[in-house]
Amino acid sequence: MSEQQYEKYYVPAQSPWPFVGAVALFLIAVGAGNFVIESTKGKDGYGGWILVAGLAVLLFMLVGWFRDQIEESMTGMHSSQLGRSYRQGMSWFIFSEVMFFAAFFGALFYARMIAVPWLGGSSNNAMTNEVLWPGFEAMWPLVKTPDGTTTEAMGWYGLPLINTVILLISSVTAHFAHVALEEGKRKQLTLFLGLTILLGVGFLILQVEEYVHAYREMGLMLTSGVYGNTFFMLTGFHGLHVTLGTILLIVMFFRVLKGHFNKDNQFAFQAASWYWHFVDVVWVLLFFFVYIL
Amino acid sequence: MSTAAEHLHHDEHHDHKPSGIKRWLYTTNHKDIGTLYLWFAFIMFLIGGAMAMVIRAELFQPGLQLVDPNFFNQMTTVHGLIMVFGAVMPAFTGLANWMVPLMIGAPDMALPRMNNWSFWILPFAFLILLSSLFLEGGGPNFGWTFYAPLSTTYSNDSTALFVFSVHIMGASSIMGAINVIVTIFNMRAPGMTWMKMPLFVWTWLITAFLLIAVMPVLAGAVTMVLTDKFFGTSFFNAAGGGDPVLFQHIFWFFGHPEVYIMILPAFGIISQIVPTFSRKPLFGYASMVYATASIALLSFIVWAHHMFTTGMPVAAELFFMFATMLISVPTGVKVFNWVATMWRGAISFEIPMLFALAFIVLFTIGGFSGLMLAITPVDFQYHDTYFVVAHFHYVLVTGAVFSIMAAVYYWLPKWCGKMYDLTLAKWHFWCSLISVNVLFFPMHFVGLAGMPRRIPDYSLQFADFNKWVSIGGFAFGLSQLIFLALLIKACRKQGEAATDQVWEGAEGLEWEIPSPAPYHTFETPPVVK
Numbered sequence: 001m002s003e004q005q006y007e008k009y010y011v012p013a014q015s016p017w018p019f020v021g022a023v024a025l026f027l028i029a030v031g032a033g034n035f036v037i038e039s040t041k042g043k044d045g046y047g048g049w050i051l052v053a054g055l056a057v058l059l060f061m062l063v064g065w066f067r068d069q070i071e072e073s074m075t076g077m078h079s080s081q082l083g084r085s086y087r088q089g090m091s092w093f094i095f096s097e098v099m100f101f102a103a104f105f106g107a108l109f110y111a112r113m114i115a116v117p118w119l120g121g122s123s124n125n126a127m128t129n130e131v132l133w134p135g136f137e138a139m140w141p142l143v144k145t146p147d148g149t150t151t152e153a154m155g156w157y158g159l160p161l162i163n164t165v166i167l168l169i170s171s172v173t174a175h176f177a178h179v180a181l182e183e184g185k186r187k188q189l190t191l192f193l194g195l196t197i198l199l200g201v202g203f204l205i206l207q208v209e210e211y212v213h214a215y216r217e218m219g220l221m222l223t224s225g226v227y228g229n230t231f232f233m234l235t236g237f238h239g240l241h242v243t244l245g246t247i248l249l250i251v252m253f254f255r256v257l258k259g260h261f262n263k264d265n266q267f268a269f270q271a272a273s274w275y276w277h278f279v280d281v282v283w284v285l286l287f288f289f290v291y292i293l
Numbered sequence: 294m295s296t297a298a299e300h301l302h303h304d305e306h307h308d309h310k311p312s313g314i315k316r317w318l319y320t321t322n323h324k325d326i327g328t329l330y331l332w333f334a335f336i337m338f339l340i341g342g343a344m345a346m347v348i349r350a351e352l353f354q355p356g357l358q359l360v361d362p363n364f365f366n367q368m369t370t371v372h373g374l375i376m377v378f379g380a381v382m383p384a385f386t387g388l389a390n391w392m393v394p395l396m397i398g399a400p401d402m403a404l405p406r407m408n409n410w411s412f413w414i415l416p417f418a419f420l421i422l423l424s425s426l427f428l429e430g431g432g433p434n435f436g437w438t439f440y441a442p443l444s445t446t447y448s449n450d451s452t453a454l455f456v457f458s459v460h461i462m463g464a465s466s467i468m469g470a471i472n473v474i475v476t477i478f479n480m481r482a483p484g485m486t487w488m489k490m491p492l493f494v495w496t497w498l499i500t501a502f503l504l505i506a507v508m509p510v511l512a513g514a515v516t517m518v519l520t521d522k523f524f525g526t527s528f529f530n531a532a533g534g535g536d537p538v539l540f541q542h543i544f545w546f547f548g549h550p551e552v553y554i555m556i557l558p559a560f561g562i563i564s565q566i567v568p569t570f571s572r573k574p575l576f577g578y579a580s581m582v583y584a585t586a587s588i589a590l591l592s593f594i595v596w597a598h599h600m601f602t603t604g605m606p607v608a609a610e611l612f613f614m615f616a617t618m619l620i621s622v623p624t625g626v627k628v629f630n631w632v633a634t635m636w637r638g639a640i641s642f643e644i645p646m647l648f649a650l651a652f653i654v655l656f657t658i659g660g661f662s663g664l665m666l667a668i669t670p671v672d673f674q675y676h677d678t679y680f681v682v683a684h685f686h687y688v689l690v691t692g693a694v695f696s697i698m699a700a701v702y703y704w705l706p707k708w709c710g711k712m713y714d715l716t717l718a719k720w721h722f723w724c725s726l727i728s729v730n731v732l733f734f735p736m737h738f739v740g741l742a743g744m745p746r747r748i749p750d751y752s753l754q755f756a757d758f759n760k761w762v763s764i765g766g767f768a769f770g771l772s773q774l775i776f777l778a779l780l781i782k783a784c785r786k787q788g789e790a791a792t793d794q795v796w797e798g799a800e801g802l803e804w805e806i807p808s809p810a811p812y813h814t815f816e817t818p819p820v821v822k
Contacts (some may be wrong), residue, residue: 089472119536
């Protein structure tokens with residue numbers, strides 16, 4: 001605590017970016033809401049355009065806000081106490097993401113352990129099965145739903161296994177990049193960071209291929225009952241997070257090329273790499289609970 | 294955009310307040326943001342209150358007279374959503390913004406720009422929610438708990454807007470909570486050790502943890518509602534292997550910690566006010582901290598007590614019954630500690646103390662009715678009746694809302710530098726106290742007799758009590774206009790100047806700075822002994 005006593009905590013002056021960000025989220029929410037209604041109910045409207053405008057404003061805000069932030073950081077206005085604030089803030093943000101995934105994992109466990117067996121007549125639900133869903137058999141993966149929709153189960157070998165290996169390796173390369181940064185080895189840092197990004201992009205490409213395969217050849221769709229729902233929502237949200245993580249890493253890559261970050265000033269890099277490790281851990285859980293079990 | 298160097302320059306001369314609308318739109322000052330939150334919450338309180346007036350007018354007598362049932366449903370839904378997410382939560386966040394940095398000796402919140410972002414999301418989110426009422430087919434009409442299949446199969450298209458507005462409200466709450474938690478972890482003045490922190494800070498720390506843990510779960514729930522309704526998934530549809538009860542599990546996993554989010558900061562406020570006006574230190578400080586933490590932990594394992602009648606194995610019902618009853622232990626610790634603090638104290642009855650005393654008595658009534666609801670077999674009688682409505686309005690109105698009013702009356706002289714109009718304050722207190730009991734107490738009786746909630750009509754036997762409930766409701770609504778008048782007067786800086794300490798028995802860092810609090814405080818951290 002002693003050094004903190006003399007160090008001045010940087011309180012930024014007024015900034016337009018938060019307000020711009022709020023406008024962006026407003027446009028995104030209005031746009032997305034209307035877009036969902038219009039696209040699924042076949043109505044005309046401007047939802048999609050409002051959504052695009054919102055995303056554009058959000059991008060503008062992110063660029064402006066981060067530019068200010070990077071400038072402050074590069075001119076040495078950030079104390080170590082502020083660095084701790086950022087790190088703690090990022091950790092709590094990742095915790096909130098964990099809880100978001102927990103909701104969907106919870107839905108998966110509930111459907112698998114409780115809802116589907118009950119519909120099949122277990123516990124005291126024999127009559128539910130006999131009267132409401134005669135002939136329905138509980139199973140997991142649920143390839144035939146109570147109302148008779150059929151699908152195929154996605155195996156764990158092949159693409160999912162390759163993707164698991166890719167993400168695990170990418171976690172290791174991300175770690176090596178961080179070690180290289182700590183030791184001041186810039187070439188290795190660039191190399192490993194670039195490799196991590198390539199692996200991330202590779203993962204996303206294979207994921208798209210897997211989805212196309214599921215839709216075209218297996219008949220496994222978002223609408224294929226609760227197995228398809230949980231499969232696509234969990235892997236889909238994970239894929240979105242990988243996309244975001246890859247973008248973060250790409251930004252870090254360009255900052256590294258510009259000579260940013262060193263042993264003592266590397267919060268953004270650290271945050272992106274924490275986020276990447278988090279995304280990997282979620283994948284390992286997904287691979288286990290969605291694919292293997 | 295100004296460059297970093299200009300920022301630095303700015304920083305050195307920073308006691309001038311920026312002027313005009315930009316001061317509020319672009320602010321990074323915790324006091325400005327706190328003020329914004331508090332005014333926003335109060336405006337939302339009046340709008341949500343106006344909806345409650347519509348509900349009470351319709352229920353003034355049996356039969357359908359004023360509004361169409363679909364509109365009645367929209368009123369109950371949006372009233373609940375506004376009061377929870379638009380009034381109580383932002384009011385507490387506003388108080389945290391104003392007071393946490395002052396109480397721990399920090400120059401500002403840890404992440405000032407994100408702080409402003411989390412505030413400005415809210416007016417937009419509620420603009421979306423409120424404007425959905427004017428769409429074709431109306432706004433959300435499935436109750437604030439948006440149970441599936443009401444919100445999926447049977448809802449109108451505006452559900453998509455409801456979902457996205459809840460998403461951005463959630464983002465706002467999560468950012469606000471991250472800010473509070475980081476501020477408390479990282480910005481305490483030297484010497485402000487954990488067990489020296491004022492209880493308001495402690496309770497907010499734990500509240501912030503709850504917010505970060507459960508708001509994402511709410512986001513998950515609304516997302517599943519969205520895909521079930523619009524994209525053909527069947528999370529909550531048995532035909533596809535899902536279960537509507539799953540919705541309730543996910544919702545209440547969020548919802549039960551949420552009710553503690555709305556009461557823990559209230560406990561903190563009361564724990565600040567009671568010692569001040571009893572002129573004694575808080576009795577059992579450490580036990581208060583532990584009790585708060587235990588309530589927060591228990592709040593994660595009691596959610597299904599909202600679902601006793603909706604389908605669970607008996608073993609689960611028993612587990613949730615006992616876990617719920619366990620919560621009354623730490624809550625009881627708190628009530629006893631407040632009473633023990635007053636014991637043999639030199640008590641004086643200023644306005645904040647009046648509200649705090651009303652809180653202790655009336656919140657305890659709400660706690661007891663909660664204990665009744667926790668008992669599984671009798672809950673089969675109470676479930677979804679006005680007894681439940683009475684219970685949660687006692688804990689939320691005479692609990693959370695009274696504590697917020699107590700807090701405003703306690704800290705307003707510090708914010709404005711002037712003592713508010715005491716005559717108006719007394720009128721506000723007594724009118725609110727009497728009318729709120731006329732409003733909510735008879736609901737217990739009609740509920741026990743079987744009157745269901747969320748229905749615009751009722752059988753004749755409930756007519757007399759409902760008439761009184763409505764009269765109490767209108768009186769409580771009007772009483773809040775006294776508060777509005779008082780606040781406007783206070784903001785115009787009318788009245789006698791307040792001293793720095795404001796209250797004779799007040800202790801803590803916030804009372805050592807001048808009244809009104811300067812725009813920037815504790816730029817050099819104070820040393821706490």
